[in-house]
Amino acid sequence: MVTNSRLKGFYKLSREERLKIVAEQCNLNDEEIELLQDPAATDMRILERMIENMIGAISIPVGIATNFTINGKDHLIPMAIEEPSVIAAASNAAKGARETGGFRASASDPIMIGQIQLTKLPDPDAAVKKIQDEKERLLGEANSVDPMLVKLKGGAKDLMVRKIETMTGTMVIVHLLVDVRDAMGANAVNSMAEHLAPVVAEMTSGRVFLRILSNLAMHRIGRASATWSKEFLGGEETIDGIIEAYSFAAADIFRCATHNKGIMNGITAVAQATGNDTRALEAGAHSYASIHGGYEPLTKWRRDEDGNLSGSIEIPLAIGLIGGATKSHPVARTNLKILEVESSTEFAMVLASVGLAQNLAALRALAAEGIQKGHMRLHAKNIAASAGAPPDLIEEVAIRLIEEGKIRMDRAEEIIEELRNKG
Ligand code: MEV
DSSP, rough: OOOOOTTGGGGGGGGHHHHHHHHHHHHHOHHHHHHHHOOOGHHHEEEETTSSSOOOOOOOOOOOEEEEEEEEEEEEEEEEESSSSHHHHHHHHHHHHHHHTOBBBEEEOOEEEEEEEEOOOOOOOHHHHHHTTHHHEEEEEHHTTTTHHHTOOOEEEEEEEEEEEEEEEEEEEEEEEEEEBBBBHHHHHHHHHHHHHHHHHHHHTTTEEEEEEEHHHHSSEEEEEEEOOOHTSHHHHHHHHHHHHHHHHOOOOOOOHHHHHHHHHHHHHHHHHHOOHHHHHHHHHHHHHHTTTTOOOOOEEOOOOOSEEEEEEEEOOOOOOOOOOOHHHHHHHHHHHTTSSSHHHHHHHHHHHHHHHHHHHHHHHHTTTHHHHHHHHHHHHHHHHHHHHHHGGGGHHHHHHHHHHHOOOOHHHHHHHHHHHHO
């Protein structure tokens, strides 16, 4: 069990030292440690069963965001991402939140929506009424598909009916609300919707086309809030800048897309590390951001009574701990073990907190020194490596590139040559 996520100087350790600390805190066994270190050790047959026409695999680095404390519990957060700075930024924001008590988070029950599309109805209003009148029977019918889920206190819980006007005529859309417990839920929901479709078609004399889950998981919401002191943020002026940045996003869709993208940097990275469906999360987040008509920021920021910065987030989070790659991919399983969440609702609380942290970090950097400075170190290292610097010279070449303000391939090659001649 993670006893302390406040790992001072974690970033300065070697990769092996970092892994040792995580393995100790999270009780990883030898096989889990081996697979994390060597992606090629993952049995190709497992990957081959995941997709079609498989030819190989690509490695994405997994890192740990430190310092998170959420509802009084410490978590080490595994993130799989190709973008530099994201993990450092999340860790730093979590450090600031920790000073004021950490993240407070909550989540709704894990309710997903299954949609059934009814068309060519002789009387759409009568169809709506009929379905509403037969609600209990239909819920029972849906639950007969998945007795195991019902036993776990999940299953179809409610049913809503909407009439919509479309370019091909009036449609009646049934929303089946299913508590999917610890699954992402697509399979359970789709099976129930498919099972129910002919029943509602017959009941209404309509024609069913689509029966599929909605990625706008508006009933499956994660919430988190936290406070950052003005001292941590570097003064009143940074707070002003962050609130100005938030106002900008709230007023302008071009900025708002980037604001929300920054939130998803963190959330998607954790989802990727744990074998979750990142596209479902993205679709849910961005459509929820538009649920009131205009496209809005998923976070809110304000200066509190003490002059500190208070932030909150509300976001749909269709994530699971069981099923799909979360269980079949051994590294995803290990990352879930590192994350130490007991349920999909606790998982949602962690993800909401990560999203809020990520947004704070981006806004703070943008409001203060700008985003590029943080990116430069890793960028310079990448350039040094691409220019052919041997491992023991990468750091030195990168530092020279930064100091000279010329983070370019041609200059890196010259420096490497110089250092080689010297050595
Ligand atoms: C970059 O991946 C994310 C940011 O652009 C987010 C933002 O601007 O808020 C830094």
